[in-house]
Amino acid sequence: MHIADDAPLDNTLGLPCRAARLVAATTRDDIRQALAMARHDEAPLQVVGGASNVILPARLPGVTLQLACDDWWWHAVDEQTVQVHAEAGLSWHELVTACVEKGWWGIENLALIPGQVGAAPIQNIGAYGVELADVLEAVHVMYREDGREEVLPREACDFAYRDSIFKRSLAGRVVVTKIVLRLSRRPAPRLGYGDLAQRVSTSPTPHEIYTAVCAIRREKLPDPAVLGNAGSFFTNPVVEASHAERLLQEFPDMPHFPQPDGRIKLAAGWLIDRCGFKGQRCGAFGMHERQALVLVHFGGGDRPALLAWAERIRDAVQQRFNVVLEREPRLLG
Template sequence: MSEKALRLIPDFDLTARNTLALAAQSRLGYVLEDTAQLPALVAEAGRLGLPLRILGGGSNVVLSRNYEGITAIIATRGRSVLAETRDHVLIGAAAGETWTEFVAWTVRNGFGGLENLAGIPGTVGAAPVQNIGAYGAEIADVFHNLTAFDRETGEIIIFSADECAFAYRDSIFKHRPGRYVVLTLRLALPRPWQPNLRFAGLSELASLPDLTPAMVMDRVVAIRASKLPDWRVTPNAGSFFQNPIVSVQEADAVSALVPEAPRFVQADGRIKLSAGWLIEQSGLKGFALGKAGTSERHALVVVNRGGAAAEDIGAIAAHIKARVFERFGVQLHEEPVFC
């Protein structure tokens, strides 16, 4: 298939297609609205001898200034109720659906289970890749299966939860980057609904009569708005570093320096530390380094202060990691992918 038939866009501007608003351009671009076009797109990239990069909402990436390849934006649409049983409501959505709109749709239809994940930027297809989580919930909690296109074999594969190998902000898709393209996601939302109010700021809702998923979602959105800058106003990629999970000995070393350091015991006995707390205690909340910085509202959020590119984000990320390691001996790892 020819470049013209696929309508590849030359000098594809991506500045408005990433939540960090980084100055970025791809040699060629394509907006994929029909997954049936994906095999032809992969073949065309091979014919042209160019790498093919797949993006969704651009919410968890640090895009290079110039990409010498093809960038495809997943823009497929569709969401529906697939089945209803006594115990679950099975819902499905195309990968290009906006995650926040998808969550709001489930709540409007009276389905609970995703309300704690409201307000997270990005697309449905990116959610299982990162195993997105917030306010005591993860996508793995309600995951049923997904379909993905295998770029190596050209096959459509259905992945179960076990096959996705979900872990904290992790999945098989992060360990095989670029191989699989998520096409559709199916979630099993529980019946009867039980609110997840374990997270601070949500527990007081337990005393409210006739609590609904919409009430929980509204509180989650309000909490996020009070703590995190809106990427549409202050460009950012959300939480930039994973909360480090360390040994008891490493956690004790942090507590020896600052006794009130927050720590959360994991199922395997290791300790999860707060990356945001470590960064703030290292004196980097509201810190600026050239065109990039950390948010004055939340130290974990790296922001574009105006006109930043990938190298600016890389510079501040390296500075933060070095400062935290120097102060606490803890190694931080970025959540967004540099590509």
């Protein structure tokens, strides 16, 4: 376990932040000790992974726990199926790369999503028509209140679009320590999203799809190392069918996606673009010139200014379309 007081905390939005006490935990015992430390000091505790989906304050009080356990292993379930165990501190993209190199199918569409394995189930990460829930078998957690451990099967995680039990009844109550995935050796390409199919051969390998996804992402999304951002800043709103019909009468070109429950998912980026924010800058913040859904930080800004800019966008979309946008990155501290 490594403990640093008043430590800087890097985050992809590039907001300046210092953690009062930053604890890097490499084992489950370390995690348990960090939880006990916070309880003993009656200090607030927050868990961060790669800090790619959080909006940090200038100072994080109490204990900030960052997982550094990054091992992974696998075993064959049968001739076609492999079970992959990955510890929470491993980089998600490293895990995807390793599985793709073995020729396994299942997470190749989720390449290049920043952050750690332990954060992946929190919002059920998804991209290019695939979600973590499609391949997840179980999530291992440790309860913050008493260090108790439990294995939650997928059905217990209540996964939905960018949502899970970890954002609802288990929010702030558990640390994810490990996830278990079920991947396949049998070809199962999922190419229905965007122009993915045009970028690969007719019988692609997982590696081909992985390479195409990485290329598309690099073309479309700003690199946080160059321009601060947290990926999509708002989730795509889901509205009642009658509401979508009214909007379609006024905006016939509006992208819309019927959901299994009869409601309609709208594209938040399109709504923001139609309010004129794409490529617009306001002080230290703006919306990206190629992707209106990505809020960018040009440097020198802080959390209050970021939230004020996000509020302006939310208000404009609500006024024009009567649709309320939900923020995707979480506020910590």
